[in-house]
Amino acid sequence: MKNILLIATGGTIASLPGEEGLAPGATDEDLLGHLPDQKESVQVHSVNLMNVDSTNMQPESWVEIARTVYNHYDRYDGFVVTHGTDTLAYTSAALSFMLQNLAKPVVITGSMIPIGFTETDATRNLTDAVRFACETIGGVYVVFDGKVIRGTRAVKVKSTSCDAFRSINAPYVARLEGLDVHYFEHVPATESGPLTLDTALSTDVFVLKLFPGIAPDIFDYLKQSCRGVIIEGFGNGGIPCEKRNLLPKIDELIEAGVAVVITTQCLEEGIDLQRYEVGRKLSKKRIISSHDMTTEAIVAKLMWALGKTGNLDDVKQLMET
Numbered sequence: 001m002k003n004i005l006l007i008a009t010g011g012t013i014a015s016l017p018g019e020e021g022l023a024p025g026a027t028d029e030d031l032l033g034h035l036p037d038q039k040e041s042v043q044v045h046s047v048n049l050m051n052v053d054s055t056n057m058q059p060e061s062w063v064e065i066a067r068t069v070y071n072h073y074d075r076y077d078g079f080v081v082t083h084g085t086d087t088l089a090y091t092s093a094a095l096s097f098m099l100q101n102l103a104k105p106v107v108i109t110g111s112m113i114p115i116g117f118t119e120t121d122a123t124r125n126l127t128d129a130v131r132f133a134c135e136t137i138g139g140v141y142v143v144f145d146g147k148v149i150r151g152t153r154a155v156k157v158k159s160t161s162c163d164a165f166r167s168i169n170a171p172y173v174a175r176l177e178g179l180d181v182h183y184f185e186h187v188p189a190t191e192s193g194p195l196t197l198d199t200a201l202s203t204d205v206f207v208l209k210l211f212p213g214i215a216p217d218i219f220d221y222l223k224q225s226c227r228g229v230i231i232e233g234f235g236n237g238g239i240p241c242e243k244r245n246l247l248p249k250i251d252e253l254i255e256a257g258v259a260v261v262i263t264t265q266c267l268e269e270g271i272d273l274q275r276y277e278v279g280r281k282l283s284k285k286r287i288i289s290s291h292d293m294t295t296e297a298i299v300a301k302l303m304w305a306l307g308k309t310g311n312l313d314d315v316k317q318l319m320e321t
């Protein structure tokens with residue numbers, strides 16, 4: 001018999017129609033009421049940690065979720081976090097960094113249609129999540145629409161359809177069919193060290209999406225107010241270096257002690273700063289490369305890295321590992 005803890009946080013899965021539109025209202029107990037009876041093989045306990053639309057999730061909420069897993073870790077075999085889908089990928093990445101050495105699954109799920117509606121995807125996602133939380137596997141995973149995605153690789157790519165999440169630059173971990181779990185890749189070894197909870201986060205970060213014609217002056221503001229800036233450049237990671245040249249501004253940021261992470265606006269295949277002249281000029285600077293990470297994972301990891309250290313070399317080392 002597996003013991004699972006369901007941690008409810010809100011989202012569409014727990015939403016009810018109101019005069020102002022859908023808003024979270026159903027509790028953990030309501031969600032449990034929709035789970036098919038599996039009394040012989042699994043027992044699910046639950047806690048209603050918060051009830052928010054995930055648009056209102058903040059880094060402090062990630063800490064609350066991580067702490068709840070940590071505090072109940074010894075008593076359960078696996079964890080299911082029900083969550084709104086809009087910022088679910090940020091939370092799954094943040095939990096992956098805050099909870100190190102997980103030897104048990106922490107599974108995040110949600111739905112695109114509230115659990116009380118007919119044709120809802122919530123019952124399937126919740127059932128799948130509980131099923132995957134019974135696996136002997138460590139780590140943070142997103143379970144959605146029958147697929148299992150690593151916590152640092154999920155991105156919400158659709159705003160309405162039920163197949164809303166994709167695994168970016170990494171294979172799906174598994175597919176769920178009824179009670180069967182079909183793995184696509186080698187199951188990662190269960191971690192051996194003791195679980196650690198690492199919740200120091202620095203929220204003084206900024207994501208800058210470039211566009212043709214962006215004024216370099218914006219960097220003057222970023223230099224004063226941020227400890228980390230993530231620049232979503234073009235294609236392989238290129239940054240304009242003629243006319244409205246941004247390279248001197250990036251130098252100024254680095255000199256001021258700001259961690260500058262380069263990523264791309266392309267969803268897939270990551271950056272390659274060596275391919276083009278516009279990238280090589282940048283690669284000679286003390287920037288941090290994001291390789292093929294998602295922006296969601298970069299944001300969470302940069303907050304976590306800056307929570308540990310202000311030394312740029314150490315931040316770079318953490319980010320590029």
Ligand SMILES: NC(=O)C[C@H](N)C(=O)O
Nearest residue numbers: 011012053054084085086
């Ligand atoms: N499908 C959803 O869960 C969307 C909702 N706005 C949320 O993120 O909480």
